[in-house]
Amino acid sequence: MKTTDIITRIQTLGDAAIDSPLASRSQGGYTQNFVSDDRRIAYNVDPEKLAADLKTHGTVPGFESAGPRKKIYFDPSKLKCAIVTCGGLCPGLNDIIRSVALELHHCYGVRHIYGMKYGLQGFIPQYGHDTVDLTPDYVSQIMDMGGTVLGSSRGTQDMDDILDCLERMSIGILFMVGGDGTLMAAKKITDKIKERNLKISVIVIPKTIDNDIFLVSRSFGFDTAVDISTNAIKGAHNEAAGYPFGIGLIKLMGRHSGFLAATAALAQQDANFVLIPEIDIDLYGPSGFLTALETRITQRKHAVIVVAEGAGQKFFTDQATEYDPSGNIRLKDIGVFIKNEITQWFNEKQIPVTLKYIDPSYMIRSLPANANDSVYCGFLGRNAVHAGMAGKTGLLISHWNNHYVHIPMEASAGKRKQVDPHGRLWQSVLEATGQGSLVNG
Numbered sequence: 001m002k003t004t005d006i007i008t009r010i011q012t013l014g015d016a017a018i019d020s021p022l023a024s025r026s027q028g029g030y031t032q033n034f035v036s037d038d039r040r041i042a043y044n045v046d047p048e049k050l051a052a053d054l055k056t057h058g059t060v061p062g063f064e065s066a067g068p069r070k071k072i073y074f075d076p077s078k079l080k081c082a083i084v085t086c087g088g089l090c091p092g093l094n095d096i097i098r099s100v101a102l103e104l105h106h107c108y109g110v111r112h113i114y115g116m117k118y119g120l121q122g123f124i125p126q127y128g129h130d131t132v133d134l135t136p137d138y139v140s141q142i143m144d145m146g147g148t149v150l151g152s153s154r155g156t157q158d159m160d161d162i163l164d165c166l167e168r169m170s171i172g173i174l175f176m177v178g179g180d181g182t183l184m185a186a187k188k189i190t191d192k193i194k195e196r197n198l199k200i201s202v203i204v205i206p207k208t209i210d211n212d213i214f215l216v217s218r219s220f221g222f223d224t225a226v227d228i229s230t231n232a233i234k235g236a237h238n239e240a241a242g243y244p245f246g247i248g249l250i251k252l253m254g255r256h257s258g259f260l261a262a263t264a265a266l267a268q269q270d271a272n273f274v275l276i277p278e279i280d281i282d283l284y285g286p287s288g289f290l291t292a293l294e295t296r297i298t299q300r301k302h303a304v305i306v307v308a309e310g311a312g313q314k315f316f317t318d319q320a321t322e323y324d325p326s327g328n329i330r331l332k333d334i335g336v337f338i339k340n341e342i343t344q345w346f347n348e349k350q351i352p353v354t355l356k357y358i359d360p361s362y363m364i365r366s367l368p369a370n371a372n373d374s375v376y377c378g379f380l381g382r383n384a385v386h387a388g389m390a391g392k393t394g395l396l397i398s399h400w401n402n403h404y405v406h407i408p409m410e411a412s413a414g415k416r417k418q419v420d421p422h423g424r425l426w427q428s429v430l431e432a433t434g435q436g437s438l439v440n441g
């Protein structure tokens with residue numbers, strides 16, 4: 001396929017908004033072209049400031065729409081691309097790899113697409129990891145597998161070594177799939193690329209089942225994680241209801257944000273207590289969790305508790321803080337702690353509870369994506385390719401307020417979304433579980 005044919009084909013793919021090739025990247029990722037109410041909300045700007053901007057400038061800032069562009073920056077016949085997956089596993093990683101590789105190959109005619117093995121380690125020669133040729137044959141069925149066919153890793157690598165590798169391999173577009181740590185790494189790589197005056201585009205596809213990436217409505221894999229978590233809650237409920245004074249306790253992932261615990265609890269409405277990092281809880285007081293649990297158990301003979309892994313970390317302040325190789329705090333096991341506290345509390349009260357503890361965390365995040373997430377991954381991957389081929393850089397692909405948009409890395413990096421205690425999600429959890437008195441008391 002000739003480049004001109006490809007450009008014609010891209011033009012027919014959708015309405016191209018703005019062309020901002022890598023060559024003029026100093027313009028940054030922000031554009032002033034979108035003035036809908038949606039996008040004003042999307043930008044999270046104080047409404048009064050927006051009104052003032054609108055009055056003064058006749059427009060307000062918004063995010064650039066994702067999608068194919070009229071002009072492409074790279075020559076597909078010469079272009080080499082790399083994709084890397086970093087951090088923890090997440091359903092849909094293989095769908096993303098597949099969608100990026102197939103879009104590059106079939107839609108743009110790119111023939112050199114490399115998978116970097118084991119996260120950032122893949123760029124460092126000393127580790128000796130080979131690259132993978134992401135041909136259509138290689139990727140065609142990978143979405144049926146969980147995990148990532150490329151592997152992943154945690155741990156900081158030298159940025160100059162990564163840049164040297166990109167230069168050695170003559171990479172034009174680097175796709176990075178990962179969470180907040182990956183975003184920080186991507187930003188540093190993008191800055192280094194600028195320093196070295198290279199024409200390499202860096203596009204991040206945000207990933208985490210915690211769903212806490214700032215300015216991303218829902219990260220891929222989250223929907224699947226909610227599905228599987230709901231099954232765990234169902235099982236815990238059946239177990240709890242099957243015995244007098246039965247208690248089902250489920251621990252779900254969510255380091256700093258309780259989106260998974262809160263959303264899964266709403267799916268089936270079997271949970272009676274949901275403990276998340278955003279809401280401080282008292283365990284032992286008269287309006288504390290254990291008293292509320294005792295009331296529930298004596299009245300209804302069974303109870304279901306969902307606890308997010310980041311909840312109640314204040315109970316471990318006497319223990320030394322540990323870090324993983326990427327510098328993330330290793331959380332203490334709140335699930336086991338709560339289990340022990342519940343057991344001790346009811347032993348002392350001589351109430352013969354039967355407690356079943358379920359921790360499905362790693363099973364959830366390592367499974368393949370459900371259909372909804374697969375569809376979503378397809379959109380994210382294709383939009384990432386469109387952005388990269390247009391020569392855009394320093395951005396992540398996001399779905400925000402029902403639009404696929406480009407978010408400049410600096411707008412999202414270092415920040416985090418959390419469950420709003422006064423927002424609709426948490427208020428619905430309070431209604432469904434009736435635990436308002438617990439968290440407010």
Ligand SMILES: Nc1ncnc2c1ncn2[C@@H]1O[C@H](COP(=O)(O)OP(=O)(O)OP(=O)(O)O)[C@@H](O)[C@H]1O
Nearest residue numbers: 086087088154155156178179180181182184185326
């Ligand atoms: N500030 C930083 N500067 C450079 N590299 C970083 C930085 N933070 C993290 N990284 C690197 O980015 C990679 C991914 O980071 P991390 O292990 O924190 O996972 P993540 O992308 O946040 O995903 P998850 O949500 O699964 O934790 C790691 O190799 C890590 O060392």
Ligand SMILES: O=P(O)(O)OC[C@H]1O[C@](O)(CO)[C@@H](O)[C@@H]1O
Nearest residue numbers: 088089208209210253254255324
């Ligand atoms: O056990 P690991 O691989 O360090 O990862 C645990 C963390 O990864 C996440 O799943 C995010 O990817 C968090 O929810 C969890 O705290």
